[in-house]
Amino acid sequence: MASAAAGGRQAPRFRIVSNGAEQTHDTDLVRRVAAGDRLALRRIHDRFQRPLIAYLLRFVRDHAVAEELAAEVMIGIWRQAARYEGRSSLETWVFGIAHNKAVSWLRKRREEGMPEGAAEALVDERADPEAEAEAAGMTGMMSRLIGRLSAEQQAALQLTYYQDMPLEQVADAMGCPVNTVKTRIYYARQHLKRMLADEGIRALAA
Incomplete structure (x- = not known):
């Protein structure tokens, strides 16, 4: 796959690194969301919004759709927060929800017949x-x-x-x-x- 990427620039990778202290903090953060704390949800939104859109964009190839799905992920976090037990990292849990949203979208589009010529992935600006x-x-x-x-x-x-x-x-x-x-x-x-x-x-x- 690395060789396939050589033909064009890869999109920026958004790596969210966590440690033990952050894991504890993240668990508390999700517990606050489960208790109805909208500020805690906003913190998760601000932390994951860009990487979520970048991830979803590679599936849907339409920025508006990627933004809609990212918003659905946040709704999923709000609704499912009470079930989060901290067994996996917050990153894994959030992208697990995003994975389900993306797969559901793809399957629905394929059932409907996905049109050719969807918006292509964004390319970094170049001087040449x-x-x-x-x-x-x-x-x-x-x-x-x-x-x-x-x-x-x-x-x-x-x-x-x-x-x-x-x-x-x-x-x-x-x-x-x-x-x-x-x-x-x-x-x-x-x-x-x-x-x-x-x-x-x-x-x-x-």
């Missing part, structure tokens, strides 16, 4: 217009091809490579064993290689 156009084309292609994968394979790739989560956290967020995450990533990469070869991109498919 030709280089920018080339990178945008490759980024758009990768976004389109990843969109053909199953919802579970997409989520495994997004959480592992773009959110930079350890496999154990990805497994917690997706609600499956680590080996299942590894299997989904493996088949996702194989499918991407075949699709890249079909597109004539031999260097990335090698």
Whole structure:
């Protein structure tokens, strides 16, 4: 997958690092949300809003839809806070809710027939217009091809490579064993290689 990213700039990774003290603080924060503390929910919103939108955007490829889903994640946090026991990190729990929202959205769109030509992933600004156009084309292609994968394979790739989560956290967020995450990533990469070869991109498919 690292080689596939070489054709275009990766979107910024938003890594949220936590330690034992933060874990305790996060558990207290969610307990406050469960008790109806809207300020505590605002703190979670401010902390996770940008990484959530970046994560969801890679599924939906439409910024407005990503913002709507991120808002639904916050509603989910508000409603589910009482069930949070601190067994996983706050990051894992939040992205687990986001994962479910993204997968539900993808499945619904596929049932309805997802149109081609959805808004492509955002590309970093570049000084060279030709280089920018080339990178945008490759980024758009990768976004389109990843969109053909199953919802579970997409989520495994997004959480592992773009959110930079350890496999154990990805497994917690997706609600499956680590080996299942590894299997989904493996088949996702194989499918991407075949699709890249079909597109004539031999260097990335090698």
